[in-house]
Amino acid sequence: MKTEQTITIDNWKFRQKGEEQWLSAHVPSFVHTDLRANGKIADPFDGDNEKALQWIDKVDWEYETSFTVDQELLNETSIEFVFNGLDTYADVYLNDQLILQANNMFRVWHVDVKSLLSVGDHTLTVHLKSPIQEDLPKLAALGYHLPASNDDSEMGELGDRKVSIFARKAPYHYGWDWGPRFVTSGIWKPIELKAWSETKVNDFYINQKSITEERAVVDAEVIVQADSTWSGEATIQTEELFWKENVSLVPGENVLKLELVIDNPKLWWCHGYGEQHQYTFEFELKNESGLQAQGKVTTGLRSVKHVRNADQHGTSFYIELNGEPIFIKGANHIPNDSFVTEITKERFQYEIKSAVAANMNMLRVWGGGVYEDDYFYQLCDEQGILVWQDFMFACSMYPGDEAFLENVKQEAADVLKQLRSHPSIVFWCGNNEIDAAWAHYKEEAGWGWKQDYDQPTREKIWHDYQEIFHHILADQVASYAPNEPYWPSSPLVALTDDEHQHATKASGSGDLHYWDVWHGKKPFEAYNDNISRFMSEYGFQSFPELRTIDSFAHEERDLAIESKVMLHHQKNGAGNRLIKTYMDEYLPEPKDFRSFLYMSQVLQAEGIKTAIEAHRRNMPYCMGTLYWQINDCWPVASWSSIDYFGRWKALQYFVKKAFKPIILSVVQTKDQLEFHGIADRLLTNKAKLIIQAYKLTGELLNETSKDCLLNKGQSTVIAVHAIKELIGHYDREAVVIVANLEIDGKQIDQQLHYLVRTKQLQLPKSLVTVTPTAEANVFNVHSTAFAKNIWLDTAALGYFTNNYFDLLPGEVRQIDFIPRSQTSEETISVDVYSMQDMI
Known part of the structure; x- marks a missing residue:
């Protein structure tokens, strides 16, 4: 088999169109990032530097590189450039000859260049045209504006002229109510030179027609490019399964479809519902001359439906x-x-x-x-x-x-x-x-x-x-x-x-x-x-x-x-x-x-x-x-x-x-509390609800419990109590209701519920301490008095298993720190604060 050759085009330089000086580029990149890397602009995110960088999108830019072609590559019958991502209006020249005019950031562009190449050095130039200058004439020609609420044209020094709607590029580049306006240009995905002969797999898709736990029926849909008439055997293999079929190809593009059946397939499930099993399907074309082409695709077998059924409320909407x-x-x-x-x-x-x-x-x-x-x-x-x-x-x-x-x-x-x-x-x-x-x-x-x-x-x-x-x-x-x-x-x-x-x-x-x-x-x-x-x-x-x-x-x-x-x-x-x-x-x-x-x-x-x-x-x-x-x-x-x-x-x-699989939720009306048990999935529906009322100073006012049943995929009201029944005549501002849900004696969820808004709580002065344990980056957190929204603060990158939590007097909570890097062995330093420290 002749294997497909792929060369990634690198070693780029760039400049503003019309300027003499070339600067080094780090493709894939954008003009903004390359200018920053060359020290030509300040950090776009620093201060209000965004304002000073709006000129970048109003001028044209050039990227250029050279590459070498040898005879081995030229011997292949087909050679093409694949432009995986050009942002956005780009004229591409091979040795000063225009080969592509791109106009969509999200498209992949294939250009046949076999006839334009020879042994030796070649130059590839990408002329990136200003998206603003390219689209302003379209706005004028349209004769009326089109709504574009988040196009920050004022920041872009365009007044009310909103042109984002004309460019097939990322809308947020033009500004949003959480993001800056940086209307980019660049080569944002790799450019590849691909060469092959005889046959090539252009696309391989597993069309999942029917998927159940008992049987999966899929079509393997393969698009094969052939230089000439060809006949042989097509095979597909995955795990222990193997299929084959005799096929014939004609010059040009051929669409092959092979039905595959898998008994008792391993299904792909989302997080919390099962395993994420995936199959890798390997496709090969063979004849007496040997292996001619191959491709593979990895996917999970699952059925998905958007269910919209009429019901007493209207129409359902779920996956x-x-x-x-x-x-x-x-x-x-x-x-x-x-x-x-x-x-x-x-x-x-x-x-x-x-x-x-x-x-x-x-x-x-x-x-x-x-x-x-x-x-x-x-x-x-x-x-x-x-x-x-x-x-x-x-x-x-x-x-x-x-x-x-x-x-x-x-x-x-x-x-x-x-x-x-x-x-x-x-x-x-x-x-x-x-x-x-x-x-x-x-x-x-x-x-x-x-x-x-x-x-x-x-x-x-x-x-x-x-x-x-x-x-x-x-x-x-x-x-x-x-x-x-x-x-x-x-x-x-x-x-x-x-x-x-x-x-x-x-x-x-x-x-x-x-x-x-x-x-x-x-x-x-x-x-x-x-x-x-x-x-x-x-x-x-x-x-x-x-x-x-x-x-x-x-x-x-x-x-x-x-x-x-x-x-x-x-x-x-x-x-x-x-x-x-x-x-x-x-x-x-x-x-x-x-x-x-x-x-x-x-x-x-x-x-x-x-x-x-x-x-x-x-x-x-x-x-x-x-x-x-x-x-x-x-x-x-x-x-x-x-x-x-x-x-x-x-x-x-x-x-x-x-978002835990099973939670408690407490709903307060004027004079009573409802305790809801909510479960995505269940091994058992038998649970126990324990409700305690505490003074914020730590004294227990009341305790009650109830055995209950939870329903899978539903919310269940498992208890209703009058507030007065739980706290008597004690001030609501000085009480916390602690509700625990247990299954088989294990705490599944805990909710601390307050009967007034946080600003009304009578927060006592507290001293919260964090003590390292013998285990690295595991800490015990303790408070001398009730503490609200304890914040564990560290300069290390990562997250804690819990944070911004409340502690009752004398309670000890064990918290782990999960480092962002799995290889990090750094022992972190932790500062601790509570709401009492912030007021």
Whole structure:
């Protein structure tokens, strides 16, 4: 067999178009990162440097390299360049001859160059055209603007001219309410020169037609490129199984389809439900001359359904995996960096490790970022993290000219072929929030976009929207990933083509983005009453800790919430005011800047805990909760639970507890408490609830217990008590209710419930101590008096098994530190604080 030859093109240099000086480049990269590496610009994230770097996207750039071709390579019958990722408008020249005009960051471009190569040295030049200059004429030609709420054109020195909608590149590059505006250009994925002869496997896909525990029936679909007529044997092997079939090829592209049957297959399950078994299928073409071509694909066998059945409430909305309804627990994911070429494998590993540690089973790859690196999805496959995958459209209306639509169609084909073998991807979604924002069928609904247009223009914009999200993307998913569900927009009630389609409030059908807490200024308690069938977005902001802020704010004057630098790293205009307003409502007043940062994290954590428990209490009516958001793309005040440097905020610790497979949840009305037991899965449904009422000074006021039964996949009210019955006439401000749920004598969950808001609690002075144990990075935490939201603080990278927790007087809690690096043997130093230290 002649093996395929692949040469990765490297040793690049770059310059601003028209300049003489070439600088070294570190492809894959962006212009911004290469300028920074050459010392030509300051750190884009530092201070308010973002403002001074807006010129970069308004000029053209050139990247160039040389490579050598030998006779062995030229002897191959086919030679092509594969451009895996060009951002975004790129003219590519081979020895000064134009070979490609690229216009989509997300597409893969193949260019046949066999006839253009000879033995010796060659030059490859990539001319990256300014995305701003390229798209401004399109805006002028269109004759009207298109909505693009998060395009920060003012920061980009364009006034109200929003051009992000014309470029098929990451929308967040143009700014968002948690991220900066860096409109990048670059070679962001490798460029390869591939050569082969006779036959080549272009694509190999396992189409999972029917998957059960007893039998898996799949089609192995293989696309083979042949130089000439060929006949022989096709074989596929996986584990102990082997299939073969005689095939004939004709010159050009051949589509082979072989049906495979696996009895008693090992199924792929998400985290918390079973093993993540994957099969590697190896394909070979052979004849009397030997092995001619080969390919392989690794995937997990599983069935997935998006279940939308009519019921007494409306229509269900849940993911069914291998026939089992899955309550989805997770978060929205954005790119881990404004410059995605800076994201290392370790950063992906840490994010997925953190998701698993927090008992998540899904991440939503949100539509304003990028289709993630294949390694991200491999990790999700291995760890059982389901993926809700948006196509990259968000919070904007898009053009509908023929060229744009064809570009979208080809983008979808490329992306689906690249990603469809990942068993973790179980849901495809057309866009983020556009249906609800435009709300075509309901005049008073939406974000006010459509009111800017006359009726004919409205109809044209909506027609273009439907063409992309109801037809092109739906058809491409059906063609390339026929076993995965597609949903045109999130949130959405249903495709009814009338006013009942748009998600504007909690509904008995569809998914919901609930933002009345935060944007709508509703109290946290509103989470309890605004629940849909699937909560795909909701959130609350906090600040990162001081170590993270030190990375961009260096002067004493900068360490104030309203300083110029801090405001620059708060991209939501009302953010600081909203945090302060909610903090005044729920928490004691912080004594200084660092305390304010701490309080903001506790505030965020308490709010989202309220939401998650409300969603889980309402299962199976509600079958999913994805908060906004797990991560950051730069150091910033945001809705994240893990900051840019990987530091877990209080929210990530609260989420870990709230997402446990079995939890208690306490609901308070004016005069009574309801105790709910919530279980995803059960080995036994027999449990015991123990309820204790303590004074904050440590004395036990009351204790009661009850044997109970839990229900799988449901929330069960296991006890109801009048508050007076538990605490008598004692002050609510000085009491904590401690509820423990036990199964077979083992504590499964504990909830500390307070009868008043935290700011009303009579917090005693306490001394909290942290004592190292004999085991490395394992600590005992003890308090002399009741301590609220104990924060274990360390400079080391990693996370604790618990943090921001409460301690009763005399209680000892053992806490482990999990280092970010598995090879780290560093013994860490820990500082400890509680809320009492912050007021």
